[in-house]
Amino acid sequence: MSNSASAARAEGSTVQSVDRAVTVLEILARDGEAGVTGLAAELGVHKSTAFRLVAALEARNLVEQNVDRGKYRLGLGILRLAGATAARLDVVQESRPVCRKLAAETGETINITVPSDGAALYVDQVAGSSAVQTHNWVGQRIPMHATSNGKVLLAFGPPELLVGLELPAFTEHTITRRDRLDDELAAIRAEGHGVAVDELEIGLTAIAAPIRNPDGVAVASLSASGPSFRLTAARLAEIAPLVRDAADEVARRLGWHAHVA
Missing domain, CATH: 3.30.450.40 (GAF domain)
Known part of the structure; x- marks a missing residue:
């Protein structure tokens, strides 16, 4: 595979990940909170992919986990950006x-x-x-x-x-x-x-x-x-x-x- 083809695939994968991450935020804004299983089902991805997405968002304080319920909700980072x-x-x-x-x-x-x-x-x-x-x-x-x-x-x-x-x-x-x-x-x-x-x-x-x-x-x-x-x-x-x-x-x-x- 040529370098240009590899770069194009990598760029496409990055754009797809960004789109999915934004979708996670939209789901949490709509539903209030959601678990990894529910997010994965709505995104149409494996649970491990959904977990990586919420983990990346959590690292930026854009989502946070409700310890008691194990579900995720929008984090304080969203308020800061807004x-x-x-x-x-x-x-x-x-x-x-x-x-x-x-x-x-x-x-x-x-x-x-x-x-x-x-x-x-x-x-x-x-x-x-x-x-x-x-x-x-x-x-x-x-x-x-x-x-x-x-x-x-x-x-x-x-x-x-x-x-x-x-x-x-x-x-x-x-x-x-x-x-x-x-x-x-x-x-x-x-x-x-x-x-x-x-x-x-x-x-x-x-x-x-x-x-x-x-x-x-x-x-x-x-x-x-x-x-x-x-x-x-x-x-x-x-x-x-x-x-x-x-x-x-x-x-x-x-x-x-x-x-x-």
Whole structure:
């Protein structure tokens, strides 16, 4: 058998396993709980296959076993995933009118990001009037240390975001030393916003502010970005309070008042 044929079979087997695992979750969501025998019958597989599926899901806390009954039910990991999705949808929904207003005021592109797997995940974007052929960042994960959004999330987010953080260089202006990053994060906390000039891409500048929960922890960030020739130091100083106010307004719309003066 050729290597390509073997790879195709392996890929097909993987897809089938994923489909079966999702079906297990759907069955448990429908019935509340089920045993391996019942799952195997509904899936049309051997009990050993069903057991391997629930074992893999259990390892991820997506299912858990009722010790008394020996059956499986949805685990707390499902709530975590659902909560994360709901939180992102809420941020996007509540930030959209604020981002549109800020884009109109500044003429720049406005982005919303949330932390995701050690990166800043772009979940929404509104182009300003000055934007020409705007790059669509939505759905992309961007290194935290090289972007204004990411640095704001590091400065105001939970401490674990900094654990094991790698600092690869993207341009000659990228921060690659931890002591320099720590100094910059301290300055961001003092000023209430972060800036990145030519750090991810030459010619790209952005300024961001945190969207904080009632405990003051950033759960998202809001940024204005544009070409470096337009977003000069003087221009950044002009729009900094607008960006901070917009981020605080999103927090208010989400019902997070505690950190807002």
